[in-house]
Amino acid sequence: MSRRIIVPFGPQHPVLPEPIHLDLVLQDERVVEAIPSIGYIHRGLETLVAKREYPEYVYIAERTCGICSFIHGMTYCQGVEQVMNLEVPERALFLRTIWSEYSRMHSHLLWLGLFADAIGFENLFMASWRLRESVLDVLEETTGGRVIQGSCKVGGVRRDIPGETLECMVRDLEGFERDFKEIANVFLRDESIIARTRGVGVLSHGDAYHLGAVGPTARGSGVAIDLRKTGYAAYGKIHFKPVVETDGDCYARCAVRVKEVFSSIDIVRQAAAKIPEGEIEVKPKGNPNGECFSRAEQPRGELVHYVKGDGSRHLVRSRIRTPTLTNVPPLVKMLAGCELADVPVIVLSIDPCIGCMER
Amino acid sequence: MAFFEMAKTAILTTLKSPATRRYPAVSAKVTAISRGRVTIDPARCISCGMCMRKCPSGAICVVKDEKTWSVDRLKCVVCNCCVEVCPAHCLTMETGYSPSMTVHEGIEVVQITYVKPERPPQKGAEEKSGQGS
Ligand code: SF4
Ligand code: SF4
Numbered sequence: 001m002s003r004r005i006i007v008p009f010g011p012q013h014p015v016l017p018e019p020i021h022l023d024l025v026l027q028d029e030r031v032v033e034a035i036p037s038i039g040y041i042h043r044g045l046e047t048l049v050a051k052r053e054y055p056e057y058v059y060i061a062e063r064t065c066g067i068c069s070f071i072h073g074m075t076y077c078q079g080v081e082q083v084m085n086l087e088v089p090e091r092a093l094f095l096r097t098i099w100s101e102y103s104r105m106h107s108h109l110l111w112l113g114l115f116a117d118a119i120g121f122e123n124l125f126m127a128s129w130r131l132r133e134s135v136l137d138v139l140e141e142t143t144g145g146r147v148i149q150g151s152c153k154v155g156g157v158r159r160d161i162p163g164e165t166l167e168c169m170v171r172d173l174e175g176f177e178r179d180f181k182e183i184a185n186v187f188l189r190d191e192s193i194i195a196r197t198r199g200v201g202v203l204s205h206g207d208a209y210h211l212g213a214v215g216p217t218a219r220g221s222g223v224a225i226d227l228r229k230t231g232y233a234a235y236g237k238i239h240f241k242p243v244v245e246t247d248g249d250c251y252a253r254c255a256v257r258v259k260e261v262f263s264s265i266d267i268v269r270q271a272a273a274k275i276p277e278g279e280i281e282v283k284p285k286g287n288p289n290g291e292c293f294s295r296a297e298q299p300r301g302e303l304v305h306y307v308k309g310d311g312s313r314h315l316v317r318s319r320i321r322t323p324t325l326t327n328v329p330p331l332v333k334m335l336a337g338c339e340l341a342d343v344p345v346i347v348l349s350i351d352p353c354i355g356c357m358e359r
Numbered sequence: 360m361a362f363f364e365m366a367k368t369a370i371l372t373t374l375k376s377p378a379t380r381r382y383p384a385v386s387a388k389v390t391a392i393s394r395g396r397v398t399i400d401p402a403r404c405i406s407c408g409m410c411m412r413k414c415p416s417g418a419i420c421v422v423k424d425e426k427t428w429s430v431d432r433l434k435c436v437v438c439n440c441c442v443e444v445c446p447a448h449c450l451t452m453e454t455g456y457s458p459s460m461t462v463h464e465g466i467e468v469v470q471i472t473y474v475k476p477e478r479p480p481q482k483g484a485e486e487k488s489g490q491g492s
Contacts, residue, residue: 144392
């Protein structure tokens with residue numbers, strides 16, 4: 001038996017967009033164990049809740065993550081609204097759903113690009129990001145911000161999407177879907193992608209469930225958990241099925257995300273068809289007094305915002321549990337037994353968002 | 360399983376014009392509601408300090424005695440909050456970004472030129488006291 005050595009992986013590594021450190025215990029080329037350490041970019045956003053009034057904290061909650069910022073803002077608002085017993089107007093809920101789905105498309109396309117890049121498929125990486133740009137353009141046109149939308153507020157949304165714009169968005173989705181089909185085929189069928197991802201980093205159904213995997217990582221292993229099915233925002237009025245794959249390897253996780261982009265397109269279409277006319281916000285009266293766990297489905301999985309108020313303008317506690325944090329134990333499990341050369345692909349396959357994990 | 364799935368997209372890409380813009384020869388894409396940077400109309404600011412209190416990043420500083428309004432461009436996260444809360448509606452969100460700068464140039468100080476309009480004193484005071492009694 002050969003000697004065991006430890007190879008440090010990260011926090012700076014070409015494949016990692018954000019810093020996480022893994023100590024890889026190797027025997028020859030095989031990883032025996034992976035020991036993660038986090039804490040490189042802790043920003044203390046939760047503490048800021050005591051210094052900013054609760055309506056302004058939305059801006060900070062949104063900046064937890066630079067990719068799914070809208071959903072962070074929305075989840076925080078949902079929590080505060082629940083504490084204050086606010087009835088959010090229907091139209092605002094539909095608008096939140098539409099923006100959430102656009103965020104999901106943009107996040108998944110970003111990830112698909114990064115994944116292609118990790119595999120070494122530069123051309124595909126650029127094709128994905130070119131498509132993502134068209135999603136960002138829609139977000140900028142409707143909210144004013146490409147990445148940080150800033151359109152959610154306690155009690156509703158800040159901006160309305162006029163009817164014509166909505167029609168135009170739905171029309172543009174057709175072209176987007178056609179273009180995305182082209183690259184989706186590459187991700188799902190191309191020989192080189194399959195060779196690099198099939199059977200790599202397998203997470204069994206049982207492990208995914210017991211280690212608390214969420215989002216596409218869980219759904220790639222056949223665990224059909226999708227928080228959108230709980231019917232927050234307007235999801236209760238929309239028909240869709242969670243995308244589930246059963247193989248549990250990197251290919252399955254990639255396939256889940258590819259198919260979720262199609263399901264997002266469908267959700268936006270349904271929401272645009274069903275959106276009612278009316279108000280887009282209610283004015284909150286008084287201050288939040290009480291506590292609430294608010295949950296939502298981020299592109300990476302289940303996001304939890306805990307808010308606690310004591311009847312003053314400032315909340316006393318905010319706690320954010322992001323999906324990447326719960327996906328780290330499954331990641332450690334996937335890494336055990338893999339080849340060193342597969343580590344980048346496996347790490348990326350959980351779609352790690354370290355900035356939002358450490359808040 | 361298939362070979363050369365990407366070939367069609369890749370070949371078409373070489374035939375199409377570039378997806379990116381030739382910035383700065385072609386200006387960057389902005390929409391009517393894009394958030395670029397905050398500007399102030401110093402003639403209308405009433406120095407109430409609301410923007411300073413509500414700014415989530417603490418970028419604004421209003422000094423009432425010196426009649427100055429300043430914003431730290433490098434701290435500002437362009438969230439539009441100050442524009443929404445300003446009671447005098449003197450802040451606007453421009454669509455263009457502020458140019459790149461060094462740390463020391465980030466703070467922009469504006470002298471507030473607002474003058475409280477003179478109230479016709481006698482008549483107003485009389486009316487008020489009349490109402491009060
Ligand atoms: S835009 Fe936001 S961060 Fe910038 S000065 Fe205004 S309130 Fe502060
Ligand atoms: S800019 Fe507006 S909010 Fe800020 S001090 Fe002046 S009047 Fe008040």
